[in-house]
Amino acid sequence: MTRLDGEWLLTGAAGQIGGILRTGLRPVVPGLRLLDIKPLTAESPNERVYSLDLQDLPGLTEAMAGVQGVIHLAGIADEADFRDLTEVNIVGTYHVFEAARRASVARVIFASSNHVTGYYPTTVPVVPDMPVRPDGFYGVSKVAGEAVARLYADKFGLEVACLRIGSCRPRPTEPRHRHTWLSPRDATAAFVAAMSTPDLTYATFYGVSANQLGWWDREAGRAIGYHPSDRAEDHLGGATWEPATDEVQGGVLATAAYTLDRQRPIRTSAIGPNERNR
Numbered sequence: 001m002t003r004l005d006g007e008w009l010l011t012g013a014a015g016q017i018g019g020i021l022r023t024g025l026r027p028v029v030p031g032l033r034l035l036d037i038k039p040l041t042a043e044s045p046n047e048r049v050y051s052l053d054l055q056d057l058p059g060l061t062e063a064m065a066g067v068q069g070v071i072h073l074a075g076i077a078d079e080a081d082f083r084d085l086t087e088v089n090i091v092g093t094y095h096v097f098e099a100a101r102r103a104s105v106a107r108v109i110f111a112s113s114n115h116v117t118g119y120y121p122t123t124v125p126v127v128p129d130m131p132v133r134p135d136g137f138y139g140v141s142k143v144a145g146e147a148v149a150r151l152y153a154d155k156f157g158l159e160v161a162c163l164r165i166g167s168c169r170p171r172p173t174e175p176r177h178r179h180t181w182l183s184p185r186d187a188t189a190a191f192v193a194a195m196s197t198p199d200l201t202y203a204t205f206y207g208v209s210a211n212q213l214g215w216w217d218r219e220a221g222r223a224i225g226y227h228p229s230d231r232a233e234d235h236l237g238g239a240t241w242e243p244a245t246d247e248v249q250g251g252v253l254a255t256a257a258y259t260l261d262r263q264r265p266i267r268t269s270a271i272g273p274n275e276r277n278r
């Protein structure tokens with residue numbers, strides 16, 4: 001079953017990758033349901049829009065009725081306060097998978113991130129079944145999302161792919177992108193491969209373009225039919241760059257300040273010191 005013969009629902013459709021996939025998938029599937037907390041407008045007869053928060057499990061379940069598959073993009077796409085990430089990226093992802101189960105959706109593609117393994121040094125080639133090493137709370141939230149995804153594949157038989165996206169940008173703009181860039185065209189190709197690969201049970205692969213440099217395995221992507229075509233070096237000129245060997249793959253997200261600067265102050269409880277120490 002290729003799963004391209006029915007409607008698909010995109011969460012986070014108003015976001016950057018949502019916009020790319022909305023255009024790229026229009027000719028690929030018979031119908032698209034576009035869901036986001038931000039307002040959206042249908043732009044073609046095969047689009048339907050849904051203004052919904054990931055916290056609304058009954059709403060998500062209703063929106064998914066009759067769809068063949070779901071691409072789950074919605075969430076906080078950067079480091080943030082741990083409690084916000086928990087609510088939106090972990091509880092929200094649980095709601096998406098649970099709604100998919102309740103609505104008997106066949107396949108879910110989860111937009112995970114390279115930051116689930118961002119603490120590996122730049123000298124270490126990483127394959128998807130290595131232990132996770134998140135580089136911040138955002139990465140932790142994506143690790144939890146992948147765990148939810150795996151549970152729904154194992155326990156409830158959903159067909160699931162986790163796509164660990166690199167740096168999806170119109171063009172590579174910084175040296176790290178020599179290793180991590182994912183072009184819009186290749187992003188569409190990666191999702192279409194995950195949507196259409198036959199006999200999927202559970203798969204994890206890195207979404208990265210055909211850059212000459214790279215830290216991440218490409219075999220798992222090839223195995224499900226993902227064949228990227230763009231190369232970061234074609235856009236970055238002749239400048240060469242190699243990270244220091246003591247750097248980690250996550251780049252600036254892996255620094256302590258990047259995480260700590262984004263945490264809200266912890267409220268102190270009203271109880272007195274004696275009670276607290278009990």
Ligand code: NAI
Nearest residue numbers: 012014015016017037053054073074075077111165167168
């Ligand atoms: P984005 O920030 O542009 O889009 C996220 C969308 O999710 C937004 O439209 C936002 O309104 C929506 N959203 C947030 N909270 C919501 C809620 N509670 N209910 C409903 N909708 C909500 O992010 P982008 O770049 O499009 O990324 C999409 C996904 O891919 C994210 O999950 C991100 O973590 C992941 N990813 C993206 C990478 C990139 O290079 N852009 C790299 C790695 C992973």
